[in-house]
Amino acid sequence: MARILETRRLTPVTKYFRIEAPLIAAAARPGQFVMLRVREGGERIPITIADYDRAAGTLTIVVQEVGATTRRVCALEAGEEILDVAGPLGGHIEIPPGGHVCGIGGGFGSAALLCLMRELSARGDRTTAILGARTKELLILADELRPLCRNVEVCTDDGSAGFKGFVTQRLAQLIAGDGPGRPDHVVAIGPMAMMRAVADATREAKVKTLVSMDPLMVDGTGMCGGCRVTVGGKARFACVDGPCFDAHEVDFDVAMRRNKQYVREEKQAFERVACMAARESR
């Protein structure tokens, strides 16, 4: 059980939570995730640790409503409890110190940059965050990230804020020397299509790139193998060997196909929750 201390709607579909989880906060490192469950009979879903405060014993997570379980999570408010929270799981992000690190966040992925950028800036790395969204209203956490990194670059598809275009276009400009300049390391966290585009953008330029893979998971502890992704031609378990892998080694085609295995059932579950919510509000 983890008590929710604070919640905030970031966009119509994303919600910020600060929860009480002292053991996990004490052990967490950037890039790791927790498994959570919100009700008896509920599924276990992986959620990235966005930030942690060891002294206060709290974790920050940001959840985007895409289906039944995330919708149930986002219905929770401060004072309520999350039934199960287990972690920190997976390995943490390791980047050699002293370089220019560019973190790229799309959707809920921007959240994971919070603790990463704080840690890297604190040890003296040059840090840039590139945040992308379709439009201004969907951008998240830019203000929270500003004090944590040297540069924050904002991109929107429609130009309603910052750079007009995709994060990858802005990244290409940086690689070419614009603004804060060519990064030594890129970490991309967000939708699979975005991470693949980043991988393509940095491959030729030979910029070392990590992506945080988000396959379907069941246990998150290495017990089922459902989270396997193909990296460098080999099957790896994202929950123990990842979730971050060398972007240029990841087989995105297989990963994207595997993530669609349960679309039919997910839709059924989502419609059920939506229907129940509608009934309740009547």
Next chain:
Amino acid sequence: MPVKRAEKTPMPVRDAHERAHDFREVNRGYTVFHAVFEAERCLRCQEPVCVDGCPVQIPIPEFIHAVAIGDMAAAAKILRSANPLPAICGRVCPQESQCEAECSMTKNFDPVGIGHLERYVADWERTQPPAVQAKLTRAEKIAVIGSGPSGLVCAGELARLGYPVTIYEALHAPGGVLRYGIPEFRLPKAVLDWEIGLLKAMGVEIVCNVIIGKTLTLDELFEKHGYSAVFIGTGAGLPQFLGIPGENLNGVMSANEFLTRINLMRAYEFPEADTPVRVGKRVAVIGAGNTAMDAVRTSLRMGAEEAMIVYRRSEKEMGARIEEYHHALEEGVKFHWLTNPLEILGNAEGWATGLKCQRMQLGPKDASGRARPIPIEGSELELPVDNVVLAIGTTPNPLLTRTTSGLLTNQKGCLVADEQTGLTSKSLVFAGGDAVTGAATVILAAGAGKRAAQAMHEALAARVS
């Protein structure tokens, strides 16, 4: 006096056609009449060889005699003195290769139904008010990592000795394989929950959602949380894959994933429960151990029209309990013996559609002591399938050992531990069960947990004096 009867009293079972479509238990269990009738067959041998066949040396003739005279309370007490999980072991032990293999009757007749009687007595016990209470008299706290049979038994024994014990479990519910692996139709969760209830009544604390090595390190258990000794019963939960082409196709999964979705996450109740599992018309399960048998019978219950076992060796080398094999046959499972999978074939959308295999023949014995399967040239065949479930073995999960210094493992990733005491390479850290032996059995795990508890008690006592 023993009554001569050649045949074992059959276990009452549910109709194969009915049971193959639901998750309720297959075996109905003996009634008191069956039990007394069967117990009367025991010869009460001077040298009860059955006891040598039992990994925890249950005083078998004594408990069976108590059943024969109708004293179930005495029988239960004798059973429990040696085996802390009798209701579970009575259901899942491979009796045919343990106690019943040794039984003197086996030479000429059926062995005494020791397993069925064990189950009967333990189920009788569950109808009685539990006779335990917490008496925590010791100051030293002990941590147990993992809540499979080894951890549960170790914790129970330590609590009996008066120690405050905390079990840390990585998942959201305790039980290990008994919870996520062995299906309801073979081991009802109510049986497991009853045992766990007993432990709690004895004062054992169970903390779920804590992964030792991640949430807390082993060293922190000693240094920050004040435990005086630790037992590791983390099992062998890491599934192996074949490494053949097509393993990443949709519809292909490990038996652990398949069974976890269904048992732990209750996919059979989808959409009331949130976790789905997709079971097609034809399911092929690779392997022939207990896990494979559970997976293949589960797929029938999830609606598969054709469920088959594909195994590269023959019926003789099969690892599953004989009873499960018979039940699987009755339920209509098909068996492709001496058939080795080469490749999983898929369609344009990336879903599995077929299993390309090769026929095998048996050659000389290999390192495992079983006949080595040798491919027959030109014998390739293709089985149409919608799902492939891999039940080809598991190895210990490296989560804990990766983050703990000074904890020795062998080449297979198993913890190095003293066979008798379970002591590992770290002082006051003990281990047992599948984490030490590799995938084995419930009773071996339970026995190891029990021996380790005694050794921990002695080690702590020695430290004090």
